[in-house]
Amino acid sequence: MSKYWVDKFLFTVDRDPDYLKRYTEDPRTFVATWEQSIGPKLNDAEMSTVHGFTDKEREALVNHDYVALFEMGAHFFLNLTIFIGIYDEPYMEKNGPLSFQREFASKLQHWRGKEYPSVET
Structure with a gap:
Protein backbone atom coordinates (compact mmCIF):
# COMPACT_ATOMS: atom_id res chain seq x y z
CA MET A 1 0.00 0.00 0.00
CA TYR A 19 -13.93 17.59 -3.46
CA LEU A 20 -15.70 16.21 -0.39
CA LYS A 21 -19.11 16.79 -1.99
CA ARG A 22 -18.02 15.12 -5.24
CA TYR A 23 -16.49 12.18 -3.34
CA THR A 24 -19.66 11.76 -1.29
CA GLU A 25 -22.01 11.89 -4.28
CA ASP A 26 -20.07 9.76 -6.77
CA PRO A 27 -17.08 8.08 -5.14
CA ARG A 28 -16.08 5.85 -8.07
CA THR A 29 -15.87 8.72 -10.56
CA PHE A 30 -14.22 11.06 -8.08
CA VAL A 31 -11.55 8.55 -7.02
CA ALA A 32 -10.67 7.97 -10.68
CA THR A 33 -10.55 11.72 -11.35
CA TRP A 34 -8.43 12.35 -8.27
CA GLU A 35 -6.03 9.57 -9.17
CA GLN A 36 -5.58 10.82 -12.74
CA SER A 37 -5.57 14.59 -12.43
CA ILE A 38 -5.79 15.94 -8.87
CA GLY A 39 -3.46 13.69 -6.88
CA PRO A 40 -0.49 13.83 -9.24
CA LYS A 41 -0.24 17.64 -8.91
CA LEU A 42 2.87 18.56 -6.99
CA ASN A 43 2.34 22.28 -7.55
CA ASP A 44 0.99 24.52 -10.30
CA ALA A 45 3.79 23.54 -12.69
CA GLU A 46 4.76 19.96 -11.85
CA MET A 47 3.00 16.61 -11.99
CA SER A 48 4.08 13.30 -10.47
CA THR A 49 3.90 10.11 -12.52
CA VAL A 50 4.99 7.78 -9.74
CA HIS A 51 1.91 6.99 -7.66
CA GLY A 52 -1.32 5.10 -8.19
CA PHE A 53 -3.75 3.24 -5.97
CA THR A 54 -3.74 -0.52 -5.78
CA ASP A 55 -7.03 -2.20 -6.67
CA LYS A 56 -7.61 -2.87 -2.96
CA GLU A 57 -6.99 0.77 -2.00
CA ARG A 58 -9.17 2.06 -4.84
CA GLU A 59 -12.09 -0.19 -3.85
CA ALA A 60 -11.78 0.77 -0.17
CA LEU A 61 -11.89 4.45 -1.13
CA VAL A 62 -14.79 3.95 -3.55
CA ASN A 63 -16.77 1.99 -0.95
CA HIS A 64 -15.92 4.38 1.91
CA ASP A 65 -14.51 1.33 3.68
CA TYR A 66 -12.76 3.08 6.55
CA VAL A 67 -12.11 -0.22 8.35
CA ALA A 68 -10.14 -1.58 5.37
CA LEU A 69 -8.27 1.72 5.05
CA THR A 81 -11.97 13.09 9.85
CA ILE A 82 -12.88 12.60 6.19
CA PHE A 83 -15.66 10.18 7.07
CA ILE A 84 -16.89 12.47 9.86
CA GLY A 85 -17.23 15.07 7.09
CA ILE A 86 -19.34 12.65 5.08
CA TYR A 87 -21.38 10.85 7.74
CA ASP A 88 -21.52 12.97 10.89
CA GLU A 89 -24.59 15.04 10.02
CA PRO A 90 -26.81 12.18 8.79
CA TYR A 91 -25.80 10.00 11.76
CA MET A 92 -26.29 12.85 14.24
CA GLU A 93 -29.80 13.56 12.93
CA GLN A 101 -17.61 8.34 15.83
CA VAL A 119 1.17 4.82 9.74
CA GLU A 120 4.78 5.23 8.61
CA THR A 121 5.16 6.09 4.95
Whole structure:
Protein backbone atom coordinates (compact mmCIF):
# COMPACT_ATOMS: atom_id res chain seq x y z
CA MET A 1 0.00 0.00 0.00
CA SER A 2 1.17 3.49 -0.76
CA LYS A 3 0.25 5.01 2.58
CA TYR A 4 1.45 8.39 1.35
CA TRP A 5 -0.87 8.30 -1.68
CA VAL A 6 -3.92 7.19 0.34
CA ASP A 7 -3.17 9.72 3.09
CA LYS A 8 -2.71 12.45 0.47
CA PHE A 9 -6.16 11.59 -0.91
CA LEU A 10 -7.77 11.65 2.56
CA PHE A 11 -6.05 14.92 3.48
CA THR A 12 -6.73 16.70 0.19
CA VAL A 13 -10.37 15.68 -0.15
CA ASP A 14 -11.26 16.36 3.49
CA ARG A 15 -9.99 19.93 3.24
CA ASP A 16 -11.83 20.94 0.07
CA PRO A 17 -15.63 21.21 0.35
CA ASP A 18 -16.12 20.71 -3.41
CA TYR A 19 -13.93 17.59 -3.46
CA LEU A 20 -15.70 16.21 -0.39
CA LYS A 21 -19.11 16.79 -1.99
CA ARG A 22 -18.02 15.12 -5.24
CA TYR A 23 -16.49 12.18 -3.34
CA THR A 24 -19.66 11.76 -1.29
CA GLU A 25 -22.01 11.89 -4.28
CA ASP A 26 -20.07 9.76 -6.77
CA PRO A 27 -17.08 8.08 -5.14
CA ARG A 28 -16.08 5.85 -8.07
CA THR A 29 -15.87 8.72 -10.56
CA PHE A 30 -14.22 11.06 -8.08
CA VAL A 31 -11.55 8.55 -7.02
CA ALA A 32 -10.67 7.97 -10.68
CA THR A 33 -10.55 11.72 -11.35
CA TRP A 34 -8.43 12.35 -8.27
CA GLU A 35 -6.03 9.57 -9.17
CA GLN A 36 -5.58 10.82 -12.74
CA SER A 37 -5.57 14.59 -12.43
CA ILE A 38 -5.79 15.94 -8.87
CA GLY A 39 -3.46 13.69 -6.88
CA PRO A 40 -0.49 13.83 -9.24
CA LYS A 41 -0.24 17.64 -8.91
CA LEU A 42 2.87 18.56 -6.99
CA ASN A 43 2.34 22.28 -7.55
CA ASP A 44 0.99 24.52 -10.30
CA ALA A 45 3.79 23.54 -12.69
CA GLU A 46 4.76 19.96 -11.85
CA MET A 47 3.00 16.61 -11.99
CA SER A 48 4.08 13.30 -10.47
CA THR A 49 3.90 10.11 -12.52
CA VAL A 50 4.99 7.78 -9.74
CA HIS A 51 1.91 6.99 -7.66
CA GLY A 52 -1.32 5.10 -8.19
CA PHE A 53 -3.75 3.24 -5.97
CA THR A 54 -3.74 -0.52 -5.78
CA ASP A 55 -7.03 -2.20 -6.67
CA LYS A 56 -7.61 -2.87 -2.96
CA GLU A 57 -6.99 0.77 -2.00
CA ARG A 58 -9.17 2.06 -4.84
CA GLU A 59 -12.09 -0.19 -3.85
CA ALA A 60 -11.78 0.77 -0.17
CA LEU A 61 -11.89 4.45 -1.13
CA VAL A 62 -14.79 3.95 -3.55
CA ASN A 63 -16.77 1.99 -0.95
CA HIS A 64 -15.92 4.38 1.91
CA ASP A 65 -14.51 1.33 3.68
CA TYR A 66 -12.76 3.08 6.55
CA VAL A 67 -12.11 -0.22 8.35
CA ALA A 68 -10.14 -1.58 5.37
CA LEU A 69 -8.27 1.72 5.05
CA PHE A 70 -7.36 1.59 8.74
CA GLU A 71 -6.21 -2.01 8.42
CA MET A 72 -4.06 -1.10 5.40
CA GLY A 73 -2.34 1.60 7.48
CA ALA A 74 -4.10 4.80 6.44
CA HIS A 75 -3.43 7.51 9.00
CA PHE A 76 -6.06 7.10 11.71
CA PHE A 77 -6.86 10.81 12.12
CA LEU A 78 -7.10 11.48 8.37
CA ASN A 79 -9.27 8.39 7.94
CA LEU A 80 -11.61 9.41 10.76
CA THR A 81 -11.97 13.09 9.85
CA ILE A 82 -12.88 12.60 6.19
CA PHE A 83 -15.66 10.18 7.07
CA ILE A 84 -16.89 12.47 9.86
CA GLY A 85 -17.23 15.07 7.09
CA ILE A 86 -19.34 12.65 5.08
CA TYR A 87 -21.38 10.85 7.74
CA ASP A 88 -21.52 12.97 10.89
CA GLU A 89 -24.59 15.04 10.02
CA PRO A 90 -26.81 12.18 8.79
CA TYR A 91 -25.80 10.00 11.76
CA MET A 92 -26.29 12.85 14.24
CA GLU A 93 -29.80 13.56 12.93
CA LYS A 94 -30.67 9.91 13.40
CA ASN A 95 -28.76 8.92 16.57
CA GLY A 96 -27.48 12.08 18.27
CA PRO A 97 -24.04 13.62 18.79
CA LEU A 98 -20.91 11.55 18.12
CA SER A 99 -22.98 8.69 16.70
CA PHE A 100 -20.73 8.24 13.66
CA GLN A 101 -17.61 8.34 15.83
CA ARG A 102 -19.12 5.63 18.05
CA GLU A 103 -19.88 3.49 14.99
CA PHE A 104 -16.35 4.02 13.68
CA ALA A 105 -14.97 2.86 17.04
CA SER A 106 -17.29 -0.13 17.23
CA LYS A 107 -16.31 -1.32 13.74
CA LEU A 108 -12.67 -1.21 14.82
CA GLN A 109 -13.35 -2.96 18.14
CA HIS A 110 -11.58 -6.09 16.92
CA TRP A 111 -8.31 -4.10 17.16
CA ARG A 112 -8.73 -3.54 20.89
CA GLY A 113 -5.62 -4.76 22.68
CA LYS A 114 -3.69 -5.25 19.44
CA GLU A 115 -0.94 -3.08 18.04
CA TYR A 116 -2.42 -0.73 15.47
CA PRO A 117 -1.08 -0.82 11.91
CA SER A 118 1.87 1.48 11.39
CA VAL A 119 1.17 4.82 9.74
CA GLU A 120 4.78 5.23 8.61
CA THR A 121 5.16 6.09 4.95
